[in-house]
Amino acid sequence: xxxxxxxxxxxxxxGIGAQTARRAVEEGYRVALAARSEDKLRALAEELGGDEVAxxxxxxxxxxxxxxxxxAETLDAFGRIDAVFVNAGFGAKRGFLTETPEFWREMxxxxxxxAAYTIRATLPHILERGTGHYLLTSSVAGRVQMPGSxxxxxxxxxxGMGESLRRELRLMHENERIRVTLIEPGMVDTPFWDQRTDExxxxxxxxxxxxxxxxxxxxxxxxxxxxxxxxxxxxxx
Numbered sequence: 523x524x525x526x527x528x529x530x531x532x533x534x535x536x537g538i539g540a541q542t543a544r545r546a547v548e549e550g551y552r553v554a555l556a557a558r559s560e561d562k563l564r565a566l567a568e569e570l571g572g573d574e575v576a577x578x579x580x581x582x583x584x585x586x587x588x589x590x591x592x593x594a595e596t597l598d599a600f601g602r603i604d605a606v607f608v609n610a611g612f613g614a615k616r617g618f619l620t621e622t623p624e625f626w627r628e629m630x631x632x633x634x635x636x637a638a639y640t641i642r643a644t645l646p647h648i649l650e651r652g653t654g655h656y657l658l659t660s661s662v663a664g665r666v667q668m669p670g671s672x673x674x675x676x677x678x679x680x681x682g683m684g685e686s687l688r689r690e691l692r693l694m695h696e697n698e699r700i701r702v703t704l705i706e707p708g709m710v711d712t713p714f715w716d717q718r719t720d721e722x723x724x725x726x727x728x729x730x731x732x733x734x735x736x737x738x739x740x741x742x743x744x745x746x747x748x749x750x751x752x753x754x755x756x757x758x759x
Contacts, residue, residue, distance in 0.1 A: 523552065523574055528600045529739070530554040530592070532583055532640055533610035535562035537712030538659065541728040542607060542735050547575055549736055554596040554603075556581040557610065573599070583610045583636030584628070589643040597647065605655040605739055606644050608637045611680075616670040626672055633676035637683060653699040653743070657735055658684045662708040665751065666759055681706070688748065701746040703738040707731050708753030724756040 529546045533539040535557035543553045543566060553576045555563050563578035570576035577599045581592040596603055611633040614621045637658060648654035664677030681704060688702040711725040731752065738747040 524601075526550055526552050527604035528552045528554065528596065528602050529605045529607060530556065530596050530603050530644065531607040531609055532556045532581065532592075532636070533659070535559040535566065538707070538710065538728045538731045538735075539607070539609045540566055541732040542609070543570060543576065545729070545732040545736050546739075547571065549740065551604075552576070552600055554579060554592070554599065556583070556592050558582050583640055584631040586639050586643075589636075589639040592640075593643040593647065602651070603644055603647055603654070604651075605657065606640065606648070607657045607659070607735060608640045608680075609657075609659040610636050610640070611659060611676070613673040614671075616668065616673075618670055618672070620670075621672075629673065630676055633673070634679045634683075637680055641683075641687060648700055649695060649697065652697065655701045655703070655739060656684075656687060657703045657705055657738060658687075660684065660704045660706045662706055662751065662753060662757070662759070664704075665706060668759075680704075685748075688746075699743065701738075703735075703747050704749045705731065705735060705738075706749060706751040708757045724754055726752065726754050 529551045531539050531543055534543055534555035546553050547570045555578050557563050560580040567576040567578040579592050579595050581588045614629050658680055660680040661677040663674040664681040668674035684702055684704040691697045691700050709725040712728050734750045734752055
């Protein structure tokens with residue numbers, strides 16, 4: 523196991539993050555699992571085989587010191603980070619007169635600043651290695667304007683962040699081996715949704731997205747899959 527690659531996942535306690543962790547371990551990865559829900563993280567880590575395979579690290583990605591600690595704890599546990607799945611985030615009801623300003627603030631900080639903090643905390647190690655892979659969870663909502671959706675605006679920011687990171691690696695660090703992939707799901711049946719709707723009956727599953735993540739991760743080193751836009755066949759927008 524000491525030579526097995528290591529995937530760090532934020533937003534790992536449920537949904538896409540948790541299922542990606544399961545898929546990654548099946549493919550021979552060790553995983554560092556980060557989220558705010560420590561109990562769920564620890565249960566998942568035990569399911570996946572315990573500390574030698576999966577480490578649970580409580581982390582609020584909106585707090586810089588906690589992101590630094592996440593990177594440090596992963597390196598202490600496994601000695602390396604090969605890939606980072608920047609996945610933590612949550613949504614809001616549509617309409618600029620819905621939700622509270624405090625809820626908006628937390629969403630923007632998590633979805634945008636949290637993604638940037640995760641990159642910043644891990645990038646020095648990835649650059650030192652000279653190889654690695656960043657995967658960022660954006661959304662169809664980061665490609666299509668959704669009426670009254672501040673959540674959509676945060677995902678447009680993540681879409682831009684992914685390409686900004688790729689260009690920084692190529693143009694500022696002259697690196698040609700670190701890969702960057704945007705994962706852009708349509709509707710996925712996960713705990714993201716507060717209420718069940720008819721649309722969720724034909725939605726993607728968390729495993730559909732996990733398999734897309736693993737597809738990007740397992741390509742030959744010469745292949746940089748920059749975007750995977752994946753919708754349910756029934757989705758109209």
